[in-house]
Every structure is written in structure tokens, then in C-alpha cells.
Amino acid sequence: MLKHKLRKVSAILLTVFLLASVWSAGAFAASADEVVLTVFHTNDQHGRMGAAPYVSQLAKDTAGNVLILDVGDALHGQIATNLSKGLAMVEVMNIAGYAAMAPGNHDFNFGFERLLELSKTMQFPLLSANVKRANGETLLQPYEVIKMDNLTVGILGLSTPETLTKTDPRNVTGLTFASPSAIAAETVAALQNEGCDLIIALAHLGTDNATSPDERSTALATIPGVDLIIDGHSHTRLESGNVAGDVLTVQTGAYGENIGMVTFTKIGDAFEKTAKLIPVPGPEDESDLVADQAVLDIIAEWEAQNESLVSHVVGESAYFLQGERSAVRIAETNLSNLIADSMRFATGADVAFLTGGNIRASIEAGDITMGDVLTTLPFSNLLMTVELSGADLLKVMEHGVSLYPEPAASYIQVSGMSFRFDPAAPAGSRVVSAFVGGEALDSAKVYTVASSEFLVAGGDGYTMMTEGKNTMYFQGDAEALADFLATKPTILEEAEGRVSVIESDAATLPAETPAAAAPTPEAIVRPVPPIAVDAVYVVKSGDVLWRIAQSYGTTWQELQRINNLANPHLIYPGQMIILPSGAAQSAA
Numbered sequence: 001m002l003k004h005k006l007r008k009v010s011a012i013l014l015t016v017f018l019l020a021s022v023w024s025a026g027a028f029a030a031s032a033d034e035v036v037l038t039v040f041h042t043n044d045q046h047g048r049m050g051a052a053p054y055v056s057q058l059a060k061d062t063a064g065n066v067l068i069l070d071v072g073d074a075l076h077g078q079i080a081t082n083l084s085k086g087l088a089m090v091e092v093m094n095i096a097g098y099a100a101m102a103p104g105n106h107d108f109n110f111g112f113e114r115l116l117e118l119s120k121t122m123q124f125p126l127l128s129a130n131v132k133r134a135n136g137e138t139l140l141q142p143y144e145v146i147k148m149d150n151l152t153v154g155i156l157g158l159s160t161p162e163t164l165t166k167t168d169p170r171n172v173t174g175l176t177f178a179s180p181s182a183i184a185a186e187t188v189a190a191l192q193n194e195g196c197d198l199i200i201a202l203a204h205l206g207t208d209n210a211t212s213p214d215e216r217s218t219a220l221a222t223i224p225g226v227d228l229i230i231d232g233h234s235h236t237r238l239e240s241g242n243v244a245g246d247v248l249t250v251q252t253g254a255y256g257e258n259i260g261m262v263t264f265t266k267i268g269d270a271f272e273k274t275a276k277l278i279p280v281p282g283p284e285d286e287s288d289l290v291a292d293q294a295v296l297d298i299i300a301e302w303e304a305q306n307e308s309l310v311s312h313v314v315g316e317s318a319y320f321l322q323g324e325r326s327a328v329r330i331a332e333t334n335l336s337n338l339i340a341d342s343m344r345f346a347t348g349a350d351v352a353f354l355t356g357g358n359i360r361a362s363i364e365a366g367d368i369t370m371g372d373v374l375t376t377l378p379f380s381n382l383l384m385t386v387e388l389s390g391a392d393l394l395k396v397m398e399h400g401v402s403l404y405p406e407p408a409a410s411y412i413q414v415s416g417m418s419f420r421f422d423p424a425a426p427a428g429s430r431v432v433s434a435f436v437g438g439e440a441l442d443s444a445k446v447y448t449v450a451s452s453e454f455l456v457a458g459g460d461g462y463t464m465m466t467e468g469k470n471t472m473y474f475q476g477d478a479e480a481l482a483d484f485l486a487t488k489p490t491i492l493e494e495a496e497g498r499v500s501v502i503e504s505d506a507a508t509l510p511a512e513t514p515a516a517a518a519p520t521p522e523a524i525v526r527p528v529p530p531i532a533v534d535a536v537y538v539v540k541s542g543d544v545l546w547r548i549a550q551s552y553g554t555t556w557q558e559l560q561r562i563n564n565l566a567n568p569h570l571i572y573p574g575q576m577i578i579l580p581s582g583a584a585q586s587a588a
């Protein structure tokens with residue numbers, strides 16, 4: 001069942017060129033300075049399959065004891081891997097000849113039950129010593145002992161406790177993540193008892209400052225008996241590893257951009273370790289590296305299978321869903337609202353926002369396929385939530401319309417909130433009224449805000465998002481939209497005025513009044529924009545527009561006009577209906 005690379009050198013391979021290296025590298029044991037083990041490693045591939053054909057061929061071309069190891073966050077992140085819920089990546093890793101893997105937080109993205117299922121199709125052990133069920137048993141195999149030519153290698157796996165918040169919490173319900181360093185110390189002792197010559201920790205822990213120090217990979221370096229820590233999670237690129245005492249720590253960066261290589265040379269009773277990174281060539285790059293055809297073939301097979309997966313119908317729309325660049329980068333559309341709603345649906349957040357730049361295509365009326373969803377949202381952005389103060393949420397809104405009327409990738413699209421802005425005002429102070437869940441935005445209140453991983457990290461200039469607390473990860477944006485479409489949400493023909501623009505003559509005035517001029521009184525007093533919004537009504541189940549109108553002393557025709565409703569019969573629970581100011585005041 002072990003698929004580690006015990007390369008038997010056949011006589012056919014003993015060509016003139018190979019003779020020298022093969023004889024010295026292991027066919028004969030017991031020379032003084034001998035490479036006893038070569039380890040190739042990957043981490044944080046996030047669904048990218050580009051490194052696999054190369055790591056496989058490198059291992060095949062290396063004489064002696066060889067292991068290929070992965071340190072997690074491999075199974076999720078790209079269309080091919082996500083559509084198969086991780087299976088495509090597992091099959092690629094099987095053919096490439098991986099010897100062991102430790103799961104990272106994102107390997108739980110399809111739920112831990114799915115990870116267990118996948119582990120059964122892995123032709124290598126999935127190792128984690130610190131992920132436990134409620135009864136204290138480990139969820140996965142904690143370690144593996146691999147007996148090779150003149151060498152016994154112990155490998156243990158460790159998964160970051162940050163998994164509890166760095167995947168959708170529902171994916172790990174009932175699991176606990178024990179302290180990696182305490183568990184590692186116990187496990188190393190067990191491996192020493194089994195007579196291991198070398199001990200390797202596959203540690204999806206990382207070295208991020210945001211990670212608690214006792215949960216970083218550096219906390220393992222003081223455990224006696226550990227020879228090599230293969231790290232992941234922090235996407236750190238270590239050219240030749242870090243050495244602390246007898247322990248070498250390595251990490252390759254991320255996304256399969258590099259393959260790590262560590263060689264163990266026996267000198268007397270000790271092992272000398274050297275590490276380096278081997279860059280994986282892109283499709284256009286020149287490289288001496290050779291790709292393993294068998295791995296390329298399985299990747300091609302999965303790409304072909306995806307063709308049928310993308311034709312799968314996930315929902316339908318009676319209307320054309322507007323996602324053109326020229327539309328979504330300057331205004332709200334029915335599609336931008338649908339996507340923003342799907343983000344709130346997937347996360348349960350108070351509000352959600354994305355940008356016009358996230359939306360890459362329209363969707364035609366009729367059946368909607370997974371392929372349509374992926375064309376519209378091609379970035380495999382993970383959804384996240386953060387807790388943000390109302391004051392910071394206002395900054396989000398301000399930034400979202402700061403470039404208006406210029407079309408901008410950063411233009412904001414929202415759900416659960418609405419606001420009105422005056423484009424004649426200077427950027428940063430344009431928002432004149434803002435509501436969350438029908439109530440005026442409270443700058444002191446804390447709101448749960450859903451957005452993409454990219455925007456939560458401060459992308460597109462949304463730097464205020466990095467002030468967010470208690471970040472949590474959820475599924476990918478395309479998956480969330482597909483799941484939301486499956487619930488048959490009400491889809492509107494048009495936008496509904498969540499973000500509305502004050503159209504006054506002010507917009508045609510010069511943006512700034514020259515200070516040096518001696519202006520007439522009319523010129524220095526900026527026209528006060530008519531603030532038409534005083535309140536928002538949130539539709540409850542069973543509501544009809546005329547009755548809402550009646551209770552606020554207005555007419556349904558007026559509400560239809562203000563809210564730009566294409567069909568006054570089509571309102572849905574949770575939808576926000578803007579009330580005219582007079583009407584709001586007359587309400588009880």
C-alpha cells in the first residue's frame with residue numbers, strides 16, 4: 001500500500017551516462033558520504049496541478065531512496081479540483097507517486113466527511129496527529145513509518161488549529177485541533193520507539209505573525225528527534241531552508257510555483273541535510289525540467305471530464321442577468337445583486353459586498369449552467385467574513401463609489417445594506433445616507449461583513465477591510481452562487497436601488513471651487529442634495545407592496561418608482577424597500 005519511490009535500478013538503465021551516479025548514489029551501501037534519502041515536497045498548491053508532472057519525473061530520475069511529500073492545501077482552489085470536490089487532485093497525486101500528505105485548513109473545504117472519503121482513494125496515507133474527534137480519537141492516521149533501503153523514516157502530520165476559522169466552521173463541526181507542538185512531542189517519541197532513523201514532520205502550520213507562536217512551525221524546532229520540518233500555510237518561500245540546531249525547516253512558497261528538494265547525506269552517525277527550491281516552469285517558460293507524461297495524461301483526462309461537469313444546469317433565470325464590464329463597474333445590476341445575495345446566503349453575514357471587477361460576464365435568460373457561473377466568477381475567490389465597525393463599513397461604501405462616474409473595478413455591489421451617494425461631493429465624503437437591514441448605519445455598531453478573500457486582504461484599495469476582526473473562511477464564490485441558484489431565489493429583471501446616485505445639477509458643477517476666486521454666495525454654497533431617503537422597509541414573508549405603501553401613507557406606484565421595481569408583484573423576504581421621506585415620517 002505504500003507508494004513511496006523505491007527505485008530499483010534495472011540493468012537496462014545502466015547506460016554509460018548513468019553508471020557513475022547510480023553506483024555512488026545507493027546501489028551499493030556503506031560508502032562514507034552517501035545520499036541516503038532525497039525528499040521532494042510541495043505545499044499550498046491550492047488546486048493547481050502544475051507541479052505534479054515535474055515532481056513525479058524528478059523522483060523517477062533520482063536514484064536511491066526517494067519520497068514525495070505534500071503539506072496540505074492541495075485539494076481545493078481551482079475549477080477542476082473544486083468541481084470534483086478534490087478527487088481530481090487526489091488522482092493526480094496518486095499517479096505522481098506521493099508517499100504521504102498532511103491536510104491543511106483548505107483541505108477541509110468540502111467538509112471533513114468528504115476529506116475522509118478522499119483519504120480512502122489516496123494511494124498514500126493522509127496524516128494528521130492533532131485533528132481529533134469529540135471522543136478524543138484522531139480523525140486521520142497520525143503518522144507513518146516507511147522502511148526503505150537501509151533506512152527507516154518516520155513521518156507525522158500536523159494541521160493548523162486555525163482550521164477552525166480558516167474554513168467554513170460547518171466543515172469541521174465536532175472536531176478539535178490539539179496543540180501541534182504537544183502532539184508532535186508525543187508522536188516523535190512513538191516514532192523513535194519504532195526505530196526510525198529519520199523523523200519528518202509535515203506541518204501545515206506556517207510562520208505568520210498572526211498565528212499564535214505555539215501554533216507556528218517554529219514551535220516544533222525545539223522537539224528533540226525531529227530532523228526535518230516541511231512547513232506550509234504561510235506561503236513562505238525558503239530558498240535553502242532555515243536551520244535551527246539539528247532541525248531543518250523548509251517551505252516552497254505556494255501555488256506549485258516551486259518544488260522543494262531536500263537531500264540527507266550520512267556522515268558517520270549523523271545526517272547532513274541540504275535544501276533547495278526547483279522552480280516549476282510555466283507553459284511559456286524554457287526549462288530543463290521534464291514532465292511525466294503519465295501525470296500530464298491524467299490531468300488532461302480531468303480537463304475533459306470537466307467539460308461535462310460545466311454543462312450541468314444549476315439554476316434558471318427568467319431574465320438576462322447583466323454582468324457586462326461597462327455596466328457592473330459603474331452601477332448595480334440584477335446579476336450583481338444576485339451574486340451579493342448569494343454571498344450573504346452562504347455566510348449568514350449581516351451584509352455582503354463584492355466589486356464590479358469580480359464579475360466577468362453576463363448570463364443569458366434560461367437555464368444557467370455551472371460553466372456560466374464559472375465564466376461570471378472565474379477567480380475561485382473564497383468567501384470570508386469579518387467583523388467591522390459601522391464607521392469602517394461606511395469607509396467601504398465611500399471607497400466603493402470614490403471613482404464614480406469613472407467605471408472602476410473597485411465599484412461596489414452590495415447585499416443587506418443600501419446607501420445613497422452624491423457624486424458631486426469629494427471622494428471619501430459622498431455617502432449621504434446608509435442603511436443595514438433597514439436601519440440607519442450605526443458607526444459604533446459591529447457588523448458581520450461577507451466579502452472575498454481578495455477584498456478582505458485589502459485588494460482593490462479596500463484597505464479598511466484589514467481592520468476586520470474574527471475572520472472566517474467559507475466556500476468559493478462560484479460554488480456559493482450555484483448553491484444559491486439551487487434554492488430558486490427570486491430574480492429581478494432590473495436593479496432595485498441598493499446603491500443610488502443623487503442626480504442633481506451638482507454633478508455638472510466643477511468638483512471644486514477655486515479657493516482664490518471671489519465667488520458669489522451661490523457658488524460657495526454647494527447645493528444641498530435632496531435626501532430622499534429617510535428609512536428602508538425590509539420585506540417580510542407574506543408582504544405585498546400596496547400594503548407596505550398603505551402603512552407608510554404612500555402609494556405602491558410611488559414605491560415602485562423610487563425603488564425602480566420592474567415588477568411590483570415581485571418582492572421577496574429580506575428585500576429592502578426605500579421609503580420616501582414624507583412617508584417614513586407619517587408612519588407610526
Ligand SMILES: [Zn+2]
Nearest residue numbers: 073104105233
Ligand atoms: Zn493553509
